Amino acid sequence: MKQVSSDKPREAALTEAVLGIVGERGLDQVSVREVATAAGVSIGTVQHYFPTKERMLAAAYTEAVRRIRARLQALRVGPDPRRHMTLVLRQLLPLDERRVAESRVYLAFAAAAATSASLAEIQQEVLTELHTALTDAFATAWGDAAPRARCRLAAHAVIALADGLALHAVTTSGWIGGRQLTAAAELVLDGLQLGQLHEAQPGQPAVHVLDNAELP
Amino acid sequence: MKQVSSDKPREAALTEAVLGIVGERGLDQVSVREVATAAGVSIGTVQHYFPTKERMLAAAYTEAVRRIRARLQALRVGPDPRRHMTLVLRQLLPLDERRVAESRVYLAFAAAAATSASLAEIQQEVLTELHTALTDAFATAWGDAAPRARCRLAAHAVIALADGLALHAVTTSGWIGGRQLTAAAELVLDGLQLGQLHEAQPGQPAVHVLDNAELP
Numbered sequence: 072m073k074q075v076s077s078d079k080p081r082e083a084a085l086t087e088a089v090l091g092i093v094g095e096r097g098l099d100q101v102s103v104r105e106v107a108t109a110a111g112v113s114i115g116t117v118q119h120y121f122p123t124k125e126r127m128l129a130a131a132y133t134e135a136v137r138r139i140r141a142r143l144q145a146l147r148v149g150p151d152p153r154r155h156m157t158l159v160l161r162q163l164l165p166l167d168e169r170r171v172a173e174s175r176v177y178l179a180f181a182a183a184a185a186t187s188a189s190l191a192e193i194q195q196e197v198l199t200e201l202h203t204a205l206t207d208a209f210a211t212a213w214g215d216a217a218p219r220a221r222c223r224l225a226a227h228a229v230i231a232l233a234d235g236l237a238l239h240a241v242t243t244s245g246w247i248g249g250r251q252l253t254a255a256a257e258l259v260l261d262g263l264q265l266g267q268l269h270e271a272q273p274g275q276p277a278v279h280v281l282d283n284a285e286l287p
Numbered sequence: 288m289k290q291v292s293s294d295k296p297r298e299a300a301l302t303e304a305v306l307g308i309v310g311e312r313g314l315d316q317v318s319v320r321e322v323a324t325a326a327g328v329s330i331g332t333v334q335h336y337f338p339t340k341e342r343m344l345a346a347a348y349t350e351a352v353r354r355i356r357a358r359l360q361a362l363r364v365g366p367d368p369r370r371h372m373t374l375v376l377r378q379l380l381p382l383d384e385r386r387v388a389e390s391r392v393y394l395a396f397a398a399a400a401a402t403s404a405s406l407a408e409i410q411q412e413v414l415t416e417l418h419t420a421l422t423d424a425f426a427t428a429w430g431d432a433a434p435r436a437r438c439r440l441a442a443h444a445v446i447a448l449a450d451g452l453a454l455h456a457v458t459t460s461g462w463i464g465g466r467q468l469t470a471a472a473e474l475v476l477d478g479l480q481l482g483q484l485h486e487a488q489p490g491q492p493a494v495h496v497l498d499n500a501e502l503p
Contacts, residue, residue, distance in 0.1 A: 097402035099315035182398030186313035235447030262478025
């Protein structure tokens with residue numbers, strides 16, 4: 072037991088070193104040697120905690136995701152579900168220095184999940200968790216009038232929007248700023264809300280809906 | 288002149304090898320050695336065409352983007368702007384094997400642009416191009432009633448949505464399928480359309496708009 076508790080800070084320092092390298096220089100710059108140098112320990116020590124690079128990256132991604140989750144959980148659910156959704160979305164957007172750093176790290180791991188089974192597993196877990204929470208938020212906001220399938224789709228759209236906006240903000244220099252990030256997010260949230268109101272009022276003129284079956 | 292024309296196929300083969308490695312194993316697996324092996328040439332030959340890894344990656348990203356652009360340009364602009372927007376969005380989503388492969392490669396480079404100035408430059412160029420085209424498409428769809436700023440925001444939202452949905456599709460195994468990708472995209476396009484209709488008809492009840500100034 073003693074060993075576990077005294078090992079925790081060392082392991083956390085290594086994970087922190089990995090996150091620092093990913094954020095500043097990119098995921099491809101992570102190696103046992105670089106992490107050892109950044110954390111001020113020997114290569115053997117890094118290998119003791121993380122026998123493979125894959126496990127090292129998985130531990131770092133898990134930690135990155137834990138931090139984002141903690142921030143989301145700290146949000147108080149107020150009486151206004153629409154406002155709550157805005158608050159959630161803002162936590163996912165790179166609107167200050169801390170969130171820019173987090174987004175850079177998160178997106179590096181998220182993209183790498185395309186070719187890593189262990190990262191993909193973490194990725195799918197965090198997406199599922201967020202998707203469930205947002206589906207519930209839409210269900211609360213829209214009440215019984217909204218079919219669950221519509222809430223699920225809206226949640227998919229909102230998470231994708233947040234990740235896409237974050238990607239564009241952290242991979243360009245000033246191409247899209249904080250005001251545009253939040254305004255674009257609000258435009259979509261407003262539109263989803265209007266779409267649901269429209270759907271729930273059969274008297275309204277039909278929305279232009281395309282038949283997708285024939286499309287490429 | 289002769290040399291340029293005979294060099295082109297060799298350079299294209301090397302770029303192809305880079306794209307293959309990125310798509311199958313990830314950007315961090317690209318090295319001069321791996322590319323030489325994949326293309327069946329010597330390390331010296333790779334270095335002759337691409338003196339640095341950075342230039343090799345930039346050339347490969349440029350080629351990846353060129354293919355997506357070519358597919359978008361092949362779309363015929365029909366008389367229905369809303370339908371055109373759906374078609375553009377569908378070209379950006381990983382809806383078939385070819386587009387899945389393209390999305391994997393595009394997203395790997397896009398994420399790496401966070402820590403690479405040369406990739407960021409290409410990234411910003413392609414985003415700007417797409418953003419301008421989509422802003423024009425919204426302006427055509429919405430006519431004089433829509434302020435340019437709203438068209439620009441809607442374009443930001445749509446590109447972000449496409450990139451976010453693609454990211455989720457290629458980094459999870461079946462968490463989000465083709466039907467959900469297109470349905471989520473349509474939900475947002477419908478919402479943006481309704482938002483604009485709503486905006487253009489002042490008689491409608493006010494949309495719930497939040498005052499963002501006070502938010503974190």
